[in-house]
Amino acid sequence: MSAALGIAPPRTAAEEHIVPVDGHPDVRVRVYWPGEERTPPGAGLPVLVYFYGGGFTIAGIDWVSWDARLRTRARDAGIVIVAADYAHAPEQRFPTQPEQCWSAFEWTHAHAAELGASRDRIAVGGSSSGGDLAAAVTLMNRDRSAHPIAFQLLENPALDLTMGHVDMAGIDARMPGVIVRAAGRNLVRQYLGDDAAIARRPYASPLRAASHAGLPPTLILTSELDPLRGDGEAYARALSAAGVPVTALRFVGQTHGSLGSTGFVPAADVAHRLIVAQLRTLYEEAAA
Known part of the structure; x- marks a missing residue:
């Protein structure tokens, strides 16, 4: 499919590392630099830690479409991106x-300094299931380490795995909501297992956290024809109520992917320019 569409990763430098995870399988990460040469240590570039989307069950940093998107963002924004190739469900679960x-x-x-990045200009982001994981990481950081995070970027995120905020209003009437919900529940079951109570835990469903205070400024992109728009927009309201600066944008006429x-899609080009502009603001963080 990627070849048929002419999708090819740009020529940017990249490097892989294996990161140990206490009590769980190690995770592979890929570091993307903005140029064809590795950015030298100590350069102090902004860095985005990013988690791909795939319903917790498919995709990864080796998928040409994700690899191309991340390389392009690193190049266009002039930043370092660290992408985690987290495990798939059901082989590994929450x-x-x-x-x-x-x-x-x-x-x-x-390791920011040796990557040519600055630990003072770190952002966290993700798409779809990766948006769920990105929001979970910002909660975990608040609860565990409280490292400064400049902002979080959430693209069509899944944030409530109880499916209590799914919004079917924008779906074509020819696609019955019961089918969409059944498909969603199947993905959730593969990820969380059969215990429905797990979906209410904040690191599984960040929208259901008891408090959203102290989280980083957030940019949320949602799509009109995506049932998950309800998750993203409810999360925006929860963050705003907790005093977190948040911007939420709904792209009219767009689907989840x-x-x-x-x-190929003009709205996607707009979203890319918007995200790149937001990532470039990380340069301003150091001067603030």
Whole structure:
């Protein structure tokens, strides 16, 4: 599919590392630099720790589409990106994935200088299931380490795995809501197992955390024709109520995956430019 669409990763430097995870399988991370050469240690570039989307069960940093998107973002924003190749369900289940993502974040913070990045200009982001994991990591950071996070970027995120905030209003009537909900519950069951109570835990469903105070400024992108728009927009309201600066943008006429189709969907090109502009503000953080 990627070849048919002409999707090819740009020529940017990258390097892989294996990060140990206490009590869980190690996680592979890939570091992307903005140029064709590795950024030298101590350069102090901003860095984004990012988690791909795939319903907790598919995809990864080796998928051409994700690899190309991350390389392009690193190049266009002039930043370092560290992407975690967290484990798939059902072979590995919660809490393996958030713990792997947390360890990738902690590793990035500890090794920022040697990666040519600055630990004072770190952002966290993710798409879909990766948005769930990104939001979980910011909660874990608040609860465990309180490292400064400049902002979090959530793209069509899944944030309530009880499916209590799924919004079917934008779905075509020819796609019955019961089918969409059944598919969603199947993915959740593969990730969390059969105990429905696990879905109410904050690191599984960040929207259901008892408090959202102390979380980083957040940019949330949602799509009109995506049932998960309810999660993202409810999270924006929860963050705002907790005093967290938040911007939420709904892309009219877009589906869950269409914002990733840069070069083919005009709205995706707009989303890319918006995200790049937001990532570039990380340069301002150091001067603040």
